[in-house]
Amino acid sequence: MALAGLLMGVLAAEGALAQDLANETGPLPTLEIAPGNTTAFRVAVLRFRTVGPSVGEERIAKLREEIESGLAFSSVVVPLDHEAYLASEESPELVTESFDCDSWKQSGADALLFGEVKRDGVRLRADLRIVDVGRCRELKSGKVAGERDGLESLGRTIADETVEALTGLRGVASTEIAFISDRTGHRELYVMSADGRDQRPATASRTLKMFPEWTPDGKAVLYTNYDGGQPAFSITSRSPEITPGPILRSLLGGLPKYRGRFDPTGEELAMVSSVDGAAEIFRVKRKGSEPRRLTHHPAIDISPSWSPDGRELVFCSDRSGSPQLYLMDRDGGNLRRLTYTGAYNTSPAWSPDGRWIAYETRVRGQFDVWLIDPSGQINFPIVTHERSDEAPSWSPDGRKIAFSSSRRGRYDLYVMDWNGENLQRLTSRSGKNIQPDWGPQPR
Numbered sequence: 001m002a003l004a005g006l007l008m009g010v011l012a013a014e015g016a017l018a019q020d021l022a023n024e025t026g027p028l029p030t031l032e033i034a035p036g037n038t039t040a041f042r043v044a045v046l047r048f049r050t051v052g053p054s055v056g057e058e059r060i061a062k063l064r065e066e067i068e069s070g071l072a073f074s075s076v077v078v079p080l081d082h083e084a085y086l087a088s089e090e091s092p093e094l095v096t097e098s099f100d101c102d103s104w105k106q107s108g109a110d111a112l113l114f115g116e117v118k119r120d121g122v123r124l125r126a127d128l129r130i131v132d133v134g135r136c137r138e139l140k141s142g143k144v145a146g147e148r149d150g151l152e153s154l155g156r157t158i159a160d161e162t163v164e165a166l167t168g169l170r171g172v173a174s175t176e177i178a179f180i181s182d183r184t185g186h187r188e189l190y191v192m193s194a195d196g197r198d199q200r201p202a203t204a205s206r207t208l209k210m211f212p213e214w215t216p217d218g219k220a221v222l223y224t225n226y227d228g229g230q231p232a233f234s235i236t237s238r239s240p241e242i243t244p245g246p247i248l249r250s251l252l253g254g255l256p257k258y259r260g261r262f263d264p265t266g267e268e269l270a271m272v273s274s275v276d277g278a279a280e281i282f283r284v285k286r287k288g289s290e291p292r293r294l295t296h297h298p299a300i301d302i303s304p305s306w307s308p309d310g311r312e313l314v315f316c317s318d319r320s321g322s323p324q325l326y327l328m329d330r331d332g333g334n335l336r337r338l339t340y341t342g343a344y345n346t347s348p349a350w351s352p353d354g355r356w357i358a359y360e361t362r363v364r365g366q367f368d369v370w371l372i373d374p375s376g377q378i379n380f381p382i383v384t385h386e387r388s389d390e391a392p393s394w395s396p397d398g399r400k401i402a403f404s405s406s407r408r409g410r411y412d413l414y415v416m417d418w419n420g421e422n423l424q425r426l427t428s429r430s431g432k433n434i435q436p437d438w439g440p441q442p443r
Contacts, residue, residue, distance in 0.1 A: 041166045043071060044080045044104055044133075046091040046114040048126060053119050059151060060117065063126070066155020067113070067162075070173030073195050075422045076399065077163045077171070080109050091115055094127055101136035109133050113162055124148050128158060130165045140165040152197070157442075172395045176439045177402055178202070178212035178221045179413055183431035189223050189236060194395070194415070194438070196426030202236045211259045214439040215242075216266040221437075222247075224259055231256045233271075248288050258302065262286075263310045263330075270294070270304035270313055281315055283330065294332035301326075305348045305357070307374075314338065314348040314357055314374075325359060327374065338376050345370075347391050351398045356418070358382075358392035358401055369403055371418075382420040389414075393438045402426070402436040 045067050048060055068079035082089060087103040091114035104112055115128030123145055130140045142161055146154035156173035163171030175194045180187055186206040192199040203209060208226035215222065219239035224231050225246070237244045248257065248269075258272040258279065269284050275293070279300040284291040295301040299319035306313055310330060317326050323346050325338040339345045344362035351358065357374060360367040367388040372379040383389050387407040394401055395415075402415045408425075411432040416423045427433040 040076050040078045041110045042080045042108055043077055043111045043113050043162060043166070044085065044089075044107065044109040045071070046089055046112070048114065048128075049091045049093070049116045051116045051118040055117050055119060055124065059124075062151045063117065063155050063158075066152050067158050069195070070156040070159025070171065071162060073173045074159070074163045074171045074399070075417050077159075077166050080107060084108050094129060099131055099133075099136055101131075101133050104133045111139065111162070111166055113158075115158075119148070120145065122148055124151075124154060126154060126158060128161070130162055152193075156193075169397045169399070170441055172397050172400065172438075172441070174442055175396060176218075177393075177413070177426070177436050178214060178223075178439060179404075179427075179433055179436045180209055180212065180223075181427070181429075181431055181433045183429050183433070185431075189221060190433075191221070192426065196413070196415075196424070199427070199429075203234075211435060212437045213260055213262060214437055216262055216264060216440055217443060218440045220244075221439075222260050222262070222269075224257065231258050233257050233260055248284070251284060251288050252282070252291055259304075261304050261306060263306050264308060265310065270306065272302050272304070281313070283332075292331075294328065296332075303347055305350045307350050308352050308354045312374075314350060316346045316348065325357070325372070338374070339372060339379070340376070341379055342370075349392050349394055349401075351394050351418075352396055353398045355398075358394065360390050360392065369401065382418065383416060383423070391435050393436045394418075395438050396441050400438075402438050404434040404436060 045064055047064055071077050071079050084107045086107045087100045094116050110133055112131040112133055115126055117124055117126050125145045127143050132139045144157050159173045160171035172194050176191050177194055178191050181190050187208050188201050189203040189209050189212055190199055191202050210224040213222040220235050220237040220242045222235050225234040233248050234246050235244055252273055255273045260269045260271040262269055267286050271282050272279055273282055278298050279302050280293060281295045281301050281304050282291050282293050297319050299317050301315055301317045303316040304313045312327055312329055314325055314327050316323050322343045325345050325348050327338050328335040342361040345359055348357050348359040356371045358371055361370050367390045368381050368384045369389045369392050370381045385407050389403050389405045392401045392403045400415055400417055404411050405414050411434050413426040413433045413436050415426055
């Protein structure tokens with residue numbers, strides 16, 4: 001098989017030949033565990049008050065709906081059912097210091113969210129307060145602004161603020177996911193909200209696109225573009241600071257470039273290129289200078305993913321005879337094998353907290369998503385299905401994983417909690433929807 005074809009097969013795991021799972025003996029014992037249940041905080045979301053010129057009852061109701069939707073998406077903070085309320089659902093004045101905490105406790109609420117909305121020119125501003133019902137004291141107050149017709153965005157942001165106040169980690173309802181879809185007949189880059197809404201194309205050049213990768217600041221998406229038949233890097237941007245179009249074309253003498261992954265600083269890329277007929281991993285400055293070769297082996301070395309501290313890389317290599325995961329330091333040193341269970345392991349993605357590496361493994365001709373810790377001692381499946389589940393990508397808070405799956409007969413994108421619970425389908429249009437990359441928190 002040609003190198004480009006093999007890379008496409010390993011990285012995208014599409015059209016893979018059926019193959020039973022084969023177990024190999026490794027130096028470390030493997031502990032398989034079953035995911036547990038998640039306990040969620042319950043929040044009573046009151047109707048925000050209007051201050052000044054009328055915002056409109058429909059807008060107030062819509063804002064509340066969007067906040068509750070964003071909370072539900074988090075899986076760790078959920079809206080309290082309105083029928084359980086034993087106190088008024090209308091927000092008190094923002095300056096109030098008296099809360100009917102006993103009634104809210106009896107209602108089953110752990111926290112209370114209320115606030116005011118006012119028109120600020122063509123924008124809306126929401127002032128909010130979050131109260132810990134158990135201790136009957138304020139957890140957080142703040143202000144959130146957005147476009148007058150952007151209640152979805154405003155509500156998601158308020159939801160994420162609430163999740164952060166209760167858990168210490170900001171929610172991800174206001175984040176976005178980049179992905180590849182051929183719904184128009186050509187594989188183009190798309191972007192959507194984390195919950196699957198507002199899907200829109202980011203490219204329309206009718207050339208094959210693969211492997212989207214957000215910049216750490218969320219201002220642009222790098223992707224592999226098969227323009228003219230040879231894979232190379234392009235970037236699409238929402239910032240005037242970044243010029244969209246081809247990048248790093250002359251790097252390494254114009255050799256093909258199959259995939260790029262930004263380090264946590266956004267200043268360097270780990271990338272795959274072919275040297276003497278083998279795929280190798282390089283580290284390069286974002287501006288194209290100082291390429292450094294990290295792997296030196298006649299086998300295929302692909303799919304790099306950075307640790308959250310930028311000190312290590314996990315990648316896929318068939319140097320043992322089958323695709324397995326390996327770890328190395330950022331300079332290519334201290335190389336060691338990570339996976340010993342499974343005959344075909346690929347597409348690693350390091351979690352934001354550094355505790356886990358998600359990857360896909362072939363089981364009876366299909367792929368399942370597993371987690372392994374960086375020591376290799378804990379290894380377990382988080383989602384199994386008779387159809388393929390592939391290309392895991394972590395949410396920025398580390399609580400969720402997006403992936404592509406053929407479980408409905410064609411590839412769609414799904415999201416689930418890191419332990420496999422709360423599965424949701426994000427795409428439902430025609431064509432294949434693959435290779436999700438979850439973007440960072442808005443800045």
